[in-house]
Amino acid sequence: MSLSSDLVDQIKTYNPDIDPALIERAIEYARVKHDGQVRASGEPYYTHPVEVAAILADMKMDPATIVTAILHDTLEDTDATMEELKKLFGDDVANMVNGVSKLSRIEGQTVEGKQAENFRKLVLAMSDDIRVLLVKLADRLHNMRTIHHIAKPEKQRRIARETLEIYAPLAERIGIHQIKEELEDRAFGVMNPEARESITNRLSYLRQEGTDMADTIIKALSKTLKDAGINGVVLGREKTRYSIWRKMQRKNVSFEQLSDIMAFRVLVDNVEQCYHVLGIIHSQYPTVPGRFKDYISTPKPNGYRSIHTTVIGPENQRIEVQIRTKDMNEEADLGVAAHWAYKGGASKADMKDARQFRWLRELLDLIENEQRPEEFLENTKLELFQDQVFVFTPKGDLMELPNGSTPVDFAYAIHSNVGDRCTGAKINGRIAPLNTKLQNGDQVDIITAKNQTPSPTWERFVATGKARSHIRRYVRQQQRDEYATLGRAMLQKVFQAEGYEYSEKGLAGILNQFRGAEVVDDILAGIGQGNFVARDVFRAIFPSHKAAPARKPNEMDVAEAGVTGRKAESSSRPMPIKGLIPGMAVHFARCCHPLPGDRIVGIVTTGKGVTIHTIDCETLENFADTPERWLDVSWGDGPDSPESHIGRIDVTIANVAGALGTISTVIGKNGGNITNLKITNRSLDFWDMILDVYVNDIKHLNNIIAALRATPQIASVQRSRGR
Incomplete structure (x- = not known):
């Protein structure tokens, strides 16, 4: 079996103690299980997992990860079982195979929903062992290398887009730049082949014309270091085609206007020499303002460490210089994979490393808070794509946040409870609005209150997925509570009309009759939202009840409604x-x-x-x-009958006869009184208006809003802000 012998020989170059029988047994098992299955290229399917294992062998991965790669499709695509894998290859391999297996398609969802749910499961799997992600990235890389065998162009583009949006950012987040760059380049070739070809041709031309220039710069930098007594290695590295294209798009410049197509890297022995080299280069060549970054003192979230500076270097060329140690350079290529790379006769695997990244914990937190997979995927992209801004807590601890973050994002990054109870913030000792964008070096102090709750308006300006998911969860809960309160009132009215004393005991026995209802509040909220009819719920509780004939409202009803409508006006005692x-x-x-x-x-x-x-x-x-x-x-606590206050709401109503009368009736029945009405926009189908309503407090206003939302003629209603 040439495949097994080639793979074993490859592994032996860095791990001479590998057991060849283990690899051969895994390949034979995969060959038998995948027998009869072929790839789009026409090759036997089992060759794919072997190629995935070879990619991981290039990264010097430990034997368990290599075997997992060989077996990674057996659970999903064959009749293999977890028990069989555990018996033949051990619990560690079996659990990783289970985590990395292709996930079952979810019936009845959109393509985006399937992608989001699969990604959610991938995050859960890699949270237990991040090697699951390493195998998944290698799997995606081999699929991208063979993507030209897929016949349908739209399927190629879908896979390439998913690679750019999810897998390449994930590879960057765990620091595996060599996989990240190849994934981006191959996906770029599918998504925009003309642009990639154009940049390739221009780079080829520059390579022919500028070889001497690059060699000259490398020699000049090497001589500068040698004269200063530094034993360093200077390398020239061409930027990738995709990163060049992104920079052209981001800065809206042409290829000819880019001055840093080539980056130069200085490798030294220790951290002290990194800063020594920095001083030498800055004293020898003029620096370009705003182009210095020290990722050694403040590493990136993925652990990347290096010093970046841009200078007007030899031959009066503007060049970017990256300064790092040899170990940092290896970690920059392998990232977290370096923790499982075979070195010195043993694997350095430490399962604590699986949870060392804050962003991974944030993704797990998103899973707990998001109601729909699509929201999780959306907020995950927020976490993955943003550049970082570094700010400090009052105690001097460093926090990294996405660029564009606000004090609300900072509060949620500290702890979800701090974010939920945030009332204000001080930035560098001064009170600042919560939507202020944080800058590098800001010191942020969050002001909290026990009774504080998240504001729905925060969602407009937060930059992190964690903050957005918590705010959305709170808004959903508030809406649910409002609907449940309204639903309870509607059901009480039916009970009263039919001559029964209201009780929720009977609701527990009819949950299975209403789709999606798991607890009593689900039924009440469903009534408030209009998903269930209150009378249908009543009939389910009392199936043998005969409805009483409807009665006309009498004078007493009208009198009671009048008293209710005037209640807000009759009170005059102040609220302290x-x-x-x-x-x-x-x-x-x-x-x-x-x-x-x-x-x-x-x-x-x-x-x-x-x-x-x-x-x-x-x-x-x-x-x-x-x-x-x-x-x-x-x-303050206030008296029993507090002063009436004006609550302002924005309402959109359908342009139908009686709509205005319905609004006034609903508000009056819920104890409010309209004091002013202004129509702000008229269209053929809808009218937008502002209503000022006398209410007792925010709870009273929320009850009125909930009642209005349940009215068919009303398209939308919300509390007015900033008018």
Whole structure:
């Protein structure tokens, strides 16, 4: 078997102690199990996993990973079982094969949904042993090397797009640049073959014309180091075609305008020499401002360490110089795979390394919070694609966040509870709006409160997937609670109309009659959302009940409705605010209309007293430079019958007869009173309007909003912000 002997010989070059029988047994097992299966190229299928194993052997991986690669498709595509694999190859290999197996297709989902669910399962598998990801990346790399055998161009493009969006960023995140760059280049050739060919031709021309120039620069840098007594190696490295194309797109420049097609690398023995070389180069050649990065003192999240600087070097050429040790250079190519590479007669595998990356823990956190696989995939891309910004905690700890992050992202990066309870932030000692974009070197201090909850508006400006997933989870829960409250009220009304005392005990016995209902609240929320009909739920509880004839509303009903509608106007006792000096004049901001229950802040205005805003009011940005005017205030307990407040809501209604009357009826029945109405936009089918409603507090307003949302004539309703 030439395949097995070739693979064994390849492994022996770095691991002379390998047991050839183990590799041969695994290849024979794969050959037998995949018998009759062929690839698109016409080759026997088992040759594919052997080629995947060869890719991992190039990375000097340990025997367990090599065997896993050979067997990685047996569980999914053959009649092999976990018990059989454990018996023949051990628990470690069997568990990794199970993790890396191709995942079953999920019926009834979109292509995007299948991709997202498969990726979710991959993350779960690699969280237990990141070698699962190494095998998966090698598998994808061999598939990309043979992608030209796939007949359908649209399938080639789908695989290439998935490679660029998911697998290449994952390879970069664990630091395996050699796989990342080849995945990008091959996917680039499928997605944009004309651009790749054009850049290839231009690089070939430059290579012919500029060989002497590159050699001259290498010799000059080597002489500079030798004269300073540094024993270093200088290498020239051409940037990849895909990275050149991305830079052309990002900076909107032509190929001829790029000045750093070639990067030069200096390899030395230790960290001290790295900084010594940096000093020598900076003293010898002029530096280019803003082009210095020290990834040794602050490594990238994937563990990458190096010093990058750009100078006007020999021959007056602008060049990028990367300075690192030989060990750093090896880790830059192999990344996390270096932890499992066979060295000195033993594997350095340490299973703790599987969880050493914060981003991997973030992905696991996303899995717990996201309701739909598509949301998980979307937020994962946020985590993978962003460049980093480095900021500090008040204790001086360094935190890396995606570029464009805000204090809310910072709070969630510390801990999900800190993010949920965030009320404000200080950046470099000064209070700043929560949507402020953080800069490198900022010191961030998060202000929290026990009763704080995430604001739905945060989702507009957060940059991390973790923050977005937590905010969405809270919003979903709030909506569910509102719908459940509304559904309960609707069901109570049916019970009352039929002469029964309301009880939720009977709901538990009818869960199986309503699709998707697992707990009682699922039924109540379904009623509030309009998915279930309250009377149908009542009939399910009392199947033998005969409905009483409908009665007309009597004068008592009308009188009760009138009292309810006037309740907001009859109250005049004030709601105290904590944190103010007694006797200080208080005004409620008309831009955000704060209500009891909102998180609030006071702004001192000369001659006017204190204006109360909601903590997320956009107007507060105007006071960011005057923190001395900010007051920490909160709503007091208040009397039993608090003062009425104005709550402003945006409503979109269908342009049908009676729609306005329905709105006023629903608001009146829920204890509110319309004090002002303004139509902001008219179209053939819908009207947009702003309503000012007297309410007691935020809970009261939310109840009214929930009731309006359940009204068929209303397309959308939400609390108004910033008007």
